[in-house]
Amino acid sequence: MTTPNDLLLQVLAGKETPRPPVWLMRQAGRILPEYRAVRSRLSGFKELVETPELACEVTIQPVDLLGVDAAILFSDILVIPEAMGLPYQLIEKVGPRFEETISCKADLDRLHPVEPEEHLRYVMDAMRMTRAELDGRVPLIGFAGAPWTIFCYMVEGGGSKEWSKARRMLRSEPVLAEELLDRITEATILYLNAQVAAGAQVLQLFDSWAGALSAELFERYSMPRLKRICEEVKGAPLIVFAKGASWQLDRLAQLPCAALGIDWHTPISEARKRAPRHVLQGNLDPSVLYGTEAEVRAATQRMLSDFGRGGHVANLGHGVYPDINPDRVRDFIDEVKRSGH
Template structure:
């Protein structure tokens, strides 16, 4: 890993409570599908070839730094790679999305789980982090990430993406003891995974609990929140951002944890976000679809967004991942609007 001092520290400064002239800016899913340079690599290599080849993952991670000018790099990877730690095969089918041929939906299915420590089974992720940190050479900090246990459980039990995750919820509600055993396994592997990511060069960590809203509030508190708290309350030695999409109301119960920042989706107003997070850093929440408007409108709305959140203790970002049909110039307009903002 490179020990080169950071030239651009603005993201780390905000997460560590230091004053800055403007908010930092990066975009979820910034490394990928809206960039022509990425599409060229996609034509040559399958998704998991890109993820599991450290040099390719590094190249893709660096593309938005070079092209769009964001204040941080986030490793090109996928939240589902950690399911390998349970001996579960994950496929990615073009035009369909992730597919798990043998989902875990019952106590009987759990007999197929074969725990392989994250330290050993995800070495390609750590290699990609090391290579990327070296290639960044201190330009911007490097973000590592993992999925939240409930979100991972959703895919593991459903076997694919879903609007309702009814099979995952059936497993949870019909056999909560077994389901919680699986959630506990995922939590333990994620904690180890995060520690290893930091050893390999990650300077910030983000938890993506993308399907938080698939559970009602009481069920989220009972079945998902304890595992999230266990993950974020570890001492990793780097700042941690929690993104529980569309469950921002839950952040009140994370105010006293080790979380440094909270991700906000576009369904939550800046004012509500501030009330939920108790003065901690908030990150978000521009609707990715609005990047399909004109650069002039994007600039105006981004400045209004910052004004509403307040420029202090704030990271400009999208409310979810960037869409594949966003013009690169519009992504640049979003980033430049933040960079041109002054308190």
């Protein structure tokens, strides 16, 4: 039996460790041939998300094949709107598509509260199975989308560059918008607490579209709900990753969460200045992994040195791209691991 690796838990608890733990957003799925082999046998991405045995298998692949210090459950942030009553499809090369969206009070009234063990049983089963299967080798991370990010999809019905329909609702129908955001927030709290009960040891909240909000909208619509989630979710340290929102890091630093994710646009020194008491996670530009081994190692060294010792979870500043060579990912991981010697 291998020694349990709890580096991530230690760092998130504020302890000193010989080196930062390392994992990658989107490490499960996308880049590994072993993942593609599983995926190619299936009708689509959602079948994988909804089949606990398979979600468990691809969640553990990067632990075995890449040597990361944590597993993150293979799933999708859009399971929450679906559980609330808005089903979606993932269309190859296009992205998610919701047939129905929320544009008025009547739409809102068709949504229902989420019972995780009922509506999201497949996630809970996958979590239990993966936790058992990991057997303590590395911590297991659960996750959810932040309310604003989920709101974006529920209002727009799919991806968008500007999310102007979603922002239009904030400006023109603030009462409706607040109610939808509150419902998502409540569902997310139940969902994350259920993930902890099912075995998640760390949680990450993805606010992927935080960058679409001005400081004013972020403050009014997003901050109170992020804070509520931080306060109501218990039993596992929480990492809040608000992509594109680094100008709001001063505000994010007021959140009672264990760590803040930093995107790859944010200068590390600025992040440390704006959020001095939080563990920070990130932030290598994923495109560095398109370079040579030497370039990957040098860039990783620079990143480690910019973050300095302690209070750092090494990661990319965004999800890994599908066409990245897994060997370059291994070089990144290896370079972080070598920093402990």
